[in-house]
Amino acid sequence: MKFNGAVWPLLLLFFSIINISCAPTYPKEKIIEGVKSLCEKEYNVAVEVAIEESTMGVRMPIEGLFDAETFQINTKSFDKITGVMLSASRVALSSDKSIDFYTVIAHDKKVPGAEVVMTRYVHDLRRFFLGDISRGEFTKRMVFDVRFNPQGIIDTWLGSFTFKQYSLADFMITQIQRRITDEFRENNDLVGKFKVMSCTGAFDNGILSFVVDISREGLPMSELIHGKSWRDKVLELCMQKITYVAYIYSFEEAANIQVINKFDDNRIKISKNEINQWRKRRIRID
Amino acid sequence: MLLHKRMKIFFLDHWVKIAIITAVVLLVAAAIYGLSTLESFYRHMTLATLPLQILIVAVNAMIFVYMYMTVFRGGFAKLDKGLVKGEKVAVSFKDVIGIDEAKEECWEVVELIKDRTKLQKIGGKIVRGILMLGPPGCGKTYLAKAVATEAGIPFISMSASEFTEIFVGVGASRMRKLFKKARRLAEAHGGCIIFIDELDAIARKRSFSYLGGGMETNTTQNQLLVEMDGLKEDQGNIVIIGATNAPEQELDEALKRPGRFDRKIYIDRPNLEGREAVFKFYLSKIRYDKSIDVSKLAKRAVYKSPADIMNIVKESALIATRNKKDTVTLKEMSEAMDRIDWGVKHRKFMTAGEKQMTAYHEAGHGVVVYLTHPADDVFKISIVSRKGFLGAVQKQPKEELHSRSKQALLADIRTSLAGYIAEKIKYGTTSTGVSSDFKNAMAIAHQMVWAFGMGETGLVGDYTIYGPEGFPVSASQLAESTKEKLNAETQNIIHKCLLETEDLLKKEWVIVERLVKELLEKEELEYDEVDKIFKEYGKSSIKINEV
Numbered sequence: 001m002k003f004n005g006a007v008w009p010l011l012l013l014f015f016s017i018i019n020i021s022c023a024p025t026y027p028k029e030k031i032i033e034g035v036k037s038l039c040e041k042e043y044n045v046a047v048e049v050a051i052e053e054s055t056m057g058v059r060m061p062i063e064g065l066f067d068a069e070t071f072q073i074n075t076k077s078f079d080k081i082t083g084v085m086l087s088a089s090r091v092a093l094s095s096d097k098s099i100d101f102y103t104v105i106a107h108d109k110k111v112p113g114a115e116v117v118m119t120r121y122v123h124d125l126r127r128f129f130l131g132d133i134s135r136g137e138f139t140k141r142m143v144f145d146v147r148f149n150p151q152g153i154i155d156t157w158l159g160s161f162t163f164k165q166y167s168l169a170d171f172m173i174t175q176i177q178r179r180i181t182d183e184f185r186e187n188n189d190l191v192g193k194f195k196v197m198s199c200t201g202a203f204d205n206g207i208l209s210f211v212v213d214i215s216r217e218g219l220p221m222s223e224l225i226h227g228k229s230w231r232d233k234v235l236e237l238c239m240q241k242i243t244y245v246a247y248i249y250s251f252e253e254a255a256n257i258q259v260i261n262k263f264d265d266n267r268i269k270i271s272k273n274e275i276n277q278w279r280k281r282r283i284r285i286d
Numbered sequence: 287m288l289l290h291k292r293m294k295i296f297f298l299d300h301w302v303k304i305a306i307i308t309a310v311v312l313l314v315a316a317a318i319y320g321l322s323t324l325e326s327f328y329r330h331m332t333l334a335t336l337p338l339q340i341l342i343v344a345v346n347a348m349i350f351v352y353m354y355m356t357v358f359r360g361g362f363a364k365l366d367k368g369l370v371k372g373e374k375v376a377v378s379f380k381d382v383i384g385i386d387e388a389k390e391e392c393w394e395v396v397e398l399i400k401d402r403t404k405l406q407k408i409g410g411k412i413v414r415g416i417l418m419l420g421p422p423g424c425g426k427t428y429l430a431k432a433v434a435t436e437a438g439i440p441f442i443s444m445s446a447s448e449f450t451e452i453f454v455g456v457g458a459s460r461m462r463k464l465f466k467k468a469r470r471l472a473e474a475h476g477g478c479i480i481f482i483d484e485l486d487a488i489a490r491k492r493s494f495s496y497l498g499g500g501m502e503t504n505t506t507q508n509q510l511l512v513e514m515d516g517l518k519e520d521q522g523n524i525v526i527i528g529a530t531n532a533p534e535q536e537l538d539e540a541l542k543r544p545g546r547f548d549r550k551i552y553i554d555r556p557n558l559e560g561r562e563a564v565f566k567f568y569l570s571k572i573r574y575d576k577s578i579d580v581s582k583l584a585k586r587a588v589y590k591s592p593a594d595i596m597n598i599v600k601e602s603a604l605i606a607t608r609n610k611k612d613t614v615t616l617k618e619m620s621e622a623m624d625r626i627d628w629g630v631k632h633r634k635f636m637t638a639g640e641k642q643m644t645a646y647h648e649a650g651h652g653v654v655v656y657l658t659h660p661a662d663d664v665f666k667i668s669i670v671s672r673k674g675f676l677g678a679v680q681k682q683p684k685e686e687l688h689s690r691s692k693q694a695l696l697a698d699i700r701t702s703l704a705g706y707i708a709e710k711i712k713y714g715t716t717s718t719g720v721s722s723d724f725k726n727a728m729a730i731a732h733q734m735v736w737a738f739g740m741g742e743t744g745l746v747g748d749y750t751i752y753g754p755e756g757f758p759v760s761a762s763q764l765a766e767s768t769k770e771k772l773n774a775e776t777q778n779i780i781h782k783c784l785l786e787t788e789d790l791l792k793k794e795w796v797i798v799e800r801l802v803k804e805l806l807e808k809e810e811l812e813y814d815e816v817d818k819i820f821k822e823y824g825k826s827s828i829k830i831n832e833v
Contacts, residue, residue: 016318025325093327129331 025094034091043083048161050055058088059155060215063115065108072115073146081106085118092122101166105152112156119143119247121171134144136286143174167206169253172245173201179241180212187237193217194234198262205268206255208246221235235261239268244277292474299470324390351815377431383567384560385425385469385590392416392433397522397550399437399477414514415546416487417537418529418551423593426529429553430481433527439477446487446528449506457488457506477523489541503746514546555591557686558584564592568599570631574614582813583619588683598622603765614649619813624666627680629673638674642676642806643709647719649801650708651679651701653794654787656820656827658698661687663827666802668810676719688808692740695730697733699783702727702789705785708798731779741775797823 026034032049035058048059057064062077073081085104092099100259103119111123128138155161164170184196197213214234238259246254258269270278297304302482314334321329395413418426434441444464449457464480480487482679488506512528528547530537541547550808556564563582569580587595588793599614601622603732606614654668666680681701691697706720732806739746749772752764791798800819804811820826 013314013318025327061327090325090327094325127328129327130334 024096028097038087052165054104058104113152117145169203208254210235310566384556396436415526417547423591440471443481456508461509485528485530645802645805646708647705648677650704654704661694699727731776735775
C-alpha cells in the first residue's frame with residue numbers, strides 16, 4: 001500500500017485531536033473544587049458541594065430568594081440559580097466520575113427553611129445538547145420544587161448539608177408527580193373541574209405504583225369528558241403520564257405499572273409488554 | 287540557478303494551492319487550540335458531530351461545484367486538462383507498432399530535443415511544430431505520447447475542441463494561457479511538448495463572413511499562429527504536435543508554412559507486416575490458441591487500422607467468453623471480424639428453396655473471385671443473413687494496392703455478375719437478389735469507359751468533367767454521338783463480362799455444386815475450407831504477379 005505524502009500530517013493531526021479530547025476536564029478528585037470555582041468565578045456565588053453515590057448536591061444561600069411582596073422567586077436570584085445549575089451541569093458532563101443526578105438547593109439566607117430545589121438527570125442534558133430532545137421536553141424533565149424544609153434550618157445551624165440521593169425510579173416518580181399535577185392545572189378540559197389533592201408513587205417488587213387523590217370541584221357524577229366518565233378519564237390521563245415517563249427513560253425494571261384512584265379504589269394495571277405495544281401504537285390505553 | 291528558477295515557477299504556478307494549504311493549516315491549528323480550551327464534554331460533542339458536519343459541507347460543496355460548472359463553465363466537459371510529465375506518460379517507442387516509418391521520423395525529433403544544446407551550438411533551430419496526418423485509429427496520439435516519454439520533458443495534451451466556445455475570444459485566451467504555461471515549463475525543465483488532438487477543429491481554412499460566422503475559430507487560429515511565431519529561441523524548446531484526420535488541403539496554409547507546422551508526418555494504416563505485429567501485440571494480452579496463423583489474420587485484415595485490430599481482438603475475447611471458452615480460437619477471431627465488417631448475424635427465416643438459391647448465388651461469386659480475380663481473394667462465403675443481405679462473399683485484396691488495374695476492374699464486374707449467372711444456369715430464372723450486383727457492375731463499367739479510358743471505342747479521357755453548370759465543362763458541349771458511343775461501350779463491357787462469366791461457371795459448375803453442398807451444410811465457409819475445395823479439383827487462386 002502506497003501512502004501519499006499528505007497522509008502523515010493528517011494522521012498526526014488526527015491523533016493530536018484524539019489525544020486532547022480524551023482527558024476529562026474535571027477528574028474525580030476535582031469535581032467539588034471545580035463546581036465551587038466555576039460558581040465563584042463566573043457567578044460570584046459561594047456554594048457548598050457534596051457527592052453521595054451518583055448524585056451531586058449543590059447548596060447555595062441567597063439573600064432575598066423570594067420577593068417579600070409577591071412571594072415569587074426573585075429574578076436576580078433565579079438567574080443565580082440558573083448559573084449554578086449550568087456550572088454543576090458542566091462539571092457533571094466533563095468528569096470521569098459517573099454522576100447521574102445533580103440537585104441544586106437554593107435557600108434564603110434569612111429564612112433557611114425556604115428552599116428552591118432543582119434536580120436534573122445528567123443523561124437528559126447529554127441528549128439535549130445533542131439535539132435528541134426538544135427544549136420544551138428538556139424543561140419538563142427537570143424536577144422543580146419550592147418548599148419549606150425544616151431540615152434546612154437544622155443544616156444551616158449545624159453547618160451541615162443533606163440532600164436526597166436519587167435513583168432513576170425516585171427521579172421518575174418525582175417527575176411523574178409533577179407532570180400529573182401540571183396536567184390538571186394546565187389542561188383546559190380539566191381546569192376548574194378537578195384538584196389534585198395528592199399523588200404518591202412508589203417502586204416496589206417490580207411494580208411502579210401510583211395512588212392519586214383527585215377531588216371533583218362541582219362536577220356532577222354523571223358528567224362525561226370526551227364521552228367517558230370522569231373517573232375513567234382521570235385514571236387514563238394519569239396512566240398516560242406514567243407510561244410516557246417510563247418509556248422515555250427506558251425503565252425496564254418495572255414489570256407492571258398501576259394507578260389507583262384513592263376515591264373509589266378503582267385501578268388500572270398494565271404490563272411492560274403492553275407499554276411497548278402502546279408506544280408502537282398497537283393498543284390504546286383507556 | 288535552475289533550482290531557484292524551478293522554485294519560483296512552482297510558486298507562481300501553484301500560489302493558489304499554497305495559499306489554500308496555508309489557510310487550511312492555520313484554520314486547523316486554530317480549531318485544535320479552540321478544542322483544547324473546551325471542556326471535555328463539549329470537545330466530545332464537537333468531535334461526535336464533526337463527521338456529520340463534514341458530510342454536510344461536502345454535500346454543499348458538491349452542489350456548489352456542480353452549479354458552478356454547469357452555469358459558468360459549460361458543464362463538466364470543459365474541465366481543464368492537466369499537465370502530464372513526460373516520464374509519467376509511460377508510452378515508449380517500443381510500444382508503438384505497425385507504423386515504423388512514422389516512428390523513424392518522430393525519433394529524429396526526439397533526438398533533436400535531446401541534443402538541443404548541440405544543435406543550438408552549431409546554429410541549428412529546433413523543429414517548432416509537427417503535424418501528424420492520417421486516418422483515425424492509426425496511433426497518432428500514441429506516437430505523440432511516445433515522443434513525450436522518450437524526450438523526457440513535460441507534456442500538455444489538449445483537444446482542439448476545448449478551445450472552441452460560444453463566446454468569441456475565449457478560445458484565444460485559452461491558447462494564450464496554454465502557451466504561457468508551456469513557456470514556464472520549458473524554462474524550468476528545458477523543454478515542453480504541447481499536443482493538440484483533432485487540430486482541424488481550429489485549423490481549417492479561415493472563413494470570412496460578414497455575419498461573423500467562424501469568428502471564434504478564426505480568432506483561436508490566429509492566436510495559435512501568433513504564439514507559434516512568438517516562440518523565441520531563449521524561451522525554451524516548445525514543440526507543438528498537432529494531430530488530425532482531416533485531409534491536409536483542408537488545413538489553413540498559414541499553419542503549414544515553415545516555422546509553424548513545418549514537419550508533416552503521414553501515419554497511414556499499417557502494411558501486412560505492421561498488421562501482423564499489431565495482431566501479435568494485442569493477442570499477447572489475451573489467452574489465445576497458439577495454432578492461429580497470425581499472418582493469415584493480418585492478410586485478412588487488409589486496410590484495417592491498429593484500432594480496428596484492437597477492436598477485433600477485444601470482440602473475439604468477448605465472443606469466447608460468451609461461448610464459455612477458455613481461449614480465443616480462429617473461429618472467434620473470424621466471427622469478430624464478420625461482426626465488425628458485416629454486423630451481427632440476423633437470421634431471417636428462409637425457405638429451403640430460397641436458401642439454396644442464395645447458396646448458388648454466393649457460390650457463383652466465390653468461384654469467379656477465386657479463379658479469375660487478380661487482386662482479391664475469397665476469405666469467406668456465407669449464407670447467414672445479416673443487416674440487409676441474405677448471403678455474402680468476403681473478398682479482400684491479397685495485398686495493399688493503391689490503384690486498380692483494368693483486369694481487376696473487369697474481374698470486379700465479372701464477380702458482380704456471377705451471382706446472376708449462377709442463378710440463371712441452375713434455375714433458368716433469376717431473383718431480385720442481383721440488384722445490388724448489377725448496380726455495382728454498371729457503376730464500374732461506366733467509370734471504366736467514362737473516366738478511365740478503358741473502353742475499346744478509341745474515346746480516351748475523363749468524360750465526367752462534362753456536367754451541369756459549375757462543372758469544369760458544361761454537359762451541353764458533349765456531343766450526343768459521343769455519349770451514345772460511351773454508353774454502348776459500357777454495355778459492351780457488361781455483355782462481354784457476362785459471356786465470360788457464363789463460360790467460366792458452366793465449365794466449373796461441378797465446383798459450384800460442391801460449394802453449394804458445403805454451404806447448405808455449414809452455412810459459412812472460411813478461407814481454408816474454400817481453398818481446400820478448389821485444391822481438390824486441382825485449381826489454385828490466381829497470383830497477383832500473374833496479371
